[in-house]
Amino acid sequence: MANFSVPENQLKELLPAQTMATRVPQYQCDRTVRPAPPRYRNEISKYIIRRSDQCIRCGKCAAICPQQVHIRKPGYEYFAEGRYHACIGPSCENTDNYCVAKCPQGALEITENPMIEALGDYRWPSDMILATWKMAESGDVPPAEYGYEYEYGDSGGGFDKLRLKFPKTPAVVLGLDEIDTSLELNRRDDGRPRIKIDVPWYGGGMSFGSVSNTTQLAKARAAVAWNTFTCTGEGGYMERLRPYDDHVITQVATGLFGVREETIQRVPIVEFKYAQGAKPGLGGHLLGDKNTISVSRMREAVKGISLFSPFPFHSVYSIEDHMKHIDWIKHINRRALVSTKVSTPTDVDMVAVGSYYAGTHIIHIDGGYGGTGAAPDIAKKNIAMPIEYAIPKVHGFLEAEGVRDGITLIASGGIRNPYDVAKAIALGADGVVIGTAELIALGCVRCTRCESGRGCPRSIATTDAELAPQMDLDWATQRVVNLYNAWRKELVCILGKLGLRSVKELRGRTDLLLHMDYTSGKEQS
Numbered sequence: 001m002a003n004f005s006v007p008e009n010q011l012k013e014l015l016p017a018q019t020m021a022t023r024v025p026q027y028q029c030d031r032t033v034r035p036a037p038p039r040y041r042n043e044i045s046k047y048i049i050r051r052s053d054q055c056i057r058c059g060k061c062a063a064i065c066p067q068q069v070h071i072r073k074p075g076y077e078y079f080a081e082g083r084y085h086a087c088i089g090p091s092c093e094n095t096d097n098y099c100v101a102k103c104p105q106g107a108l109e110i111t112e113n114p115m116i117e118a119l120g121d122y123r124w125p126s127d128m129i130l131a132t133w134k135m136a137e138s139g140d141v142p143p144a145e146y147g148y149e150y151e152y153g154d155s156g157g158g159f160d161k162l163r164l165k166f167p168k169t170p171a172v173v174l175g176l177d178e179i180d181t182s183l184e185l186n187r188r189d190d191g192r193p194r195i196k197i198d199v200p201w202y203g204g205g206m207s208f209g210s211v212s213n214t215t216q217l218a219k220a221r222a223a224v225a226w227n228t229f230t231c232t233g234e235g236g237y238m239e240r241l242r243p244y245d246d247h248v249i250t251q252v253a254t255g256l257f258g259v260r261e262e263t264i265q266r267v268p269i270v271e272f273k274y275a276q277g278a279k280p281g282l283g284g285h286l287l288g289d290k291n292t293i294s295v296s297r298m299r300e301a302v303k304g305i306s307l308f309s310p311f312p313f314h315s316v317y318s319i320e321d322h323m324k325h326i327d328w329i330k331h332i333n334r335r336a337l338v339s340t341k342v343s344t345p346t347d348v349d350m351v352a353v354g355s356y357y358a359g360t361h362i363i364h365i366d367g368g369y370g371g372t373g374a375a376p377d378i379a380k381k382n383i384a385m386p387i388e389y390a391i392p393k394v395h396g397f398l399e400a401e402g403v404r405d406g407i408t409l410i411a412s413g414g415i416r417n418p419y420d421v422a423k424a425i426a427l428g429a430d431g432v433v434i435g436t437a438e439l440i441a442l443g444c445v446r447c448t449r450c451e452s453g454r455g456c457p458r459s460i461a462t463t464d465a466e467l468a469p470q471m472d473l474d475w476a477t478q479r480v481v482n483l484y485n486a487w488r489k490e491l492v493c494i495l496g497k498l499g500l501r502s503v504k505e506l507r508g509r510t511d512l513l514l515h516m517d518y519t520s521g522k523e524q525s
Contacts, residue, residue, distance in 0.1 A: 029225040029477070033139030033485050036478040038085060039443060039471070045084035046130055046145065048113045049099070055079070055107040061099040070099065084113070085133075091145045122155045123369060124436070124446050128416060132483070136441035139482035141490050151419045158369060158388055159420045161516045170499030179492045180502035183431045185269070185408050186337050186361050193335055195268060197431075198227040199488050200503045201421060204412055204435035205251050205273065205341075207235025209286050209295040209307075210450070211439075211461045212468040218476035219438055220244040225477075226484045231433075234273060234284055234309060236298040237263035249339065252329075255284060255309030257299040261332050269362070270329045270336050272322075274313065275343035276366055284309035289453030292463045323358040330359070337361040339410070344368065344385035349397035352409070356398070362408045364433065365390050369414025387413040388427060395428025395508055418490035428508045441483040442476055 049069065057078065062070040067086040072079050089110055092098045100108045119126040131142035131150040142150055152160045183200040186192055203219045210233060217240060219230040224247050231249040232241070236258020241248055245266045252259050253273040264270055276284070286295075286307040296303040316322055326338050339362035340355045342348065352363045367387025391411050398404040411424045412433035424432050436444070442460050449455030456462040459470040491503070500506055 029221045029481075031225040031481055031485060033482055034478055036137050036475055036482055038133070038137065039475065042081060043085040043133075044115060044119060044130075044445070045087065045113050046116055046127070047087045047089040047110050048084050049082055049087065050109045050111060051079060052107045052109075054105045055103075056105055058104065061103060061108060064097045064102055065099055066097055088143050089145050091143065120446055123153045123158075123414065124416065124440070125154050128153060129440055129444075129446065132417070132437060132440040133443070135486035136479040136483045139485040141486055141493075151417065153416070158386055158414060159416075159423050162388065162423050163514050163516065163519075164419065164422060164426070164494065164498070165512050165514055166497045167499065170497060172499045172501070174496050174499070174501060176492050176496065178501065179495050180504070181488055181491060181495075183408075183503065187406050187408055188359075188361055189406075192337060192361070193268065195337060197229065199484060200425065200431035200491075201415070201434050201487075202228045202249070202431075203230035203438060204433040205231035205233035205249075205271070206435060206439075207233030207251075207257075207286075208238050208298060209233075209235040209290055209463060212459060212463060212471065213238060213240065213294075214468060214471045214473050214476055215439070215442065215460050217241070217473055218442070218480050220248060221473075221477040222438075222480035222484060223247040225481050226488075228484075229269065231271060235286075235295065236300075237266070238298065242266070251341075252325075253284065253309055254311065254313050255307065257301065257307065257309070264329060264336070265333050267333070268336060269339055270333065271339040271341055271362075271364065272313075272325055272329075273341045274316070275311070276341070285451070287451055287453070290451070290463050292453075292465065295463050319354040319358050322355065326359045339364050341366060344387065344390035344413075346385065348385065348390050349394045352394045352407075353397060353401050353403070356401075356403050356407045360407070362410055363394070364410040364412065365394055366433075367411070367413030384413070387411055387424070391424060391427040391429050392510065418487045418494065421487070421491060422494045422506065423513065425503060425506045426509045426513050428510075430507060431503075438480055438483070441479045442471065443479075 059072050062072045067088060069082045069084065069087045070079060071082055087110065100110055116126045120129050128150055134142040181199050183197050185195045185197065203223060206216065208216050216238065220241055221244065223230040224244055229247050229249050232251055234251050234253030234255060234257055237250055246268060248267050249269040249271050250263055250267045251271045251273050288304045288306040291301065291304055291307055293303050299307065301307055316325060329336060329338050338360045340360040341364040342351050344365055344367050348365055352365065355363050367390055368384030369387060394409060395404065398407065408430045409428065410431050410433055411429040415421060415424060415432045415434050416437055421432050439460055443458045444460055445458065447457060450461040454462060454464050454467060459467045462468055495503065495506065498512060
């Protein structure tokens with residue numbers, strides 16, 4: 001259960017009686033790392049091994065390979081196609097397990113898979129996708145062969161231009177168990193619960209409709225395991241999420257799909273989505289072929305009809321109107337924190353300060369690099385301010401107003417790995433929201449067909465009754481749990497190399513960053 005400071009007996013007084021009566025015990029999730037291999041026998045791999053006719057099937061390659069890449073079936077006179085996704089390639093060259101060198105017939109050759117050139121894009125290059133799959137499979141940091149492109153993409157801007165400045169010798173040498181990665185979400189001292197999460201991130205809003213129920217449930221289970229949160233998105237609140245209520249953020253968006261007082265009363269955090277960085281000025285779109293019977297029932301809409309959320313709340317045109325929204329939620333749920341999600345226009349700093357004075361606990365700024373494959377490129381690449389500019393702008397203005405420590409600043413829109421998490425916090429955020437990275441952990445190949453009812457080849461972003469069940473819930477949960485473990489492990493290493501005792505000490509430390517356009521390259525980490 002999330003780390004509330006309000007005693008249970010007081011919590012019962014804060015909640016309506018009917019809400020407490022309907023709560024059920026939480027599903028018992030844990031953060032134990034367990035192997036979660038790919039769902040497909042021949043997963044996309046970085047390397048492939050070519051076996052010539054000179055192979056005498058002696059089996060030495062299978063005997064010496066610690067990754068169990070080579071598969072020799074008993075009773076068969078040939079090798080089956082190997083587990084190439086497990087091959088670590090040339091980095092094995094200097095070990096005693098290098099199959100190419102150890103083959104007595106010289107029958108083996110390792111080459112890079114030509115399919116890799118078709119995988120990914122500038123922001124999510126193939127190595128970054130493959131490394132994320134590895135983290136989701138093993139729960140550990142990715143192998144060395146993913147190197148540079150695991151940390152940085154090829155976009156030519158954004159976080160890909162920023163580097164962390166690691167000292168040659170940290171001023172303080174810390175053990176990994178001495179570094180605190182927790183984040184407090186309520187800093188207003190207003191009598192509402194002091195919610196603390198164990199990692200400085202939580203899962204972004206992906207509605208049932210935009211993704212499958214299995215995807216949404218896996219995110220919720222992982223949130224329970226890691227004492228953090230996941231968000232329902234704007235599609236309503238699935239009844240199957242009830243066991244995870246204490247780790248769910250429910251979203252109130254402009255379309256008000258599925259918004260009911262009963263679901264608002266169930267959760268510790270309610271988020272108003274005023275705009276999304278990937279499609280500011282457009283609102284949300286759910287095309288008709290994804291609006292199935294179950295989706296339409298939850299959204300209180302008509303099956304098969306495309307659903308559009310207007311860009312603005314037509315009841316909100318000022319900070320005073322925004323305050324009425326917040327007061328409405330605080331009245332309905334007297335324990336809930338309120339989060340305000342906005343995109344990043346040029347005056348986002350003024351919006352953030354206004355939201356603070358309206359009474360919000362969390363200001364969530366969403367930059368233009370995020371969004372799934374359903375978000376139009378013309379919007380997410382050209383309209384909202386890049387998040388790396390918005391974070392210091394908002395952080396600095398809140399400091400100038402003297403209210404920075406009274407609000408939690410959360411950033412999203414292109415957070416792909418633990419290095420991006422550290423950079424966002426160093427720029428001034430308290431924590432981040434992640435979305436696409438979780439989908440990559442589930443096997444997403446970035447085909448950008450998320451808007452289509454049957455277009456997702458991995459059954460992640462689909463509501464089709466035949467495709468959605470193809471992804472096992474326990475497997476999906478473990479993949480996200482493993483990803484979180486790998487991210488925290490990497491983040492702790494980053495903080496340790498910087499000599500920082502907690503993630504809080506990293507906030508606003510722009511002196512620990514350098515921009516590649518303003519350095520000779522000798523200074524980079």
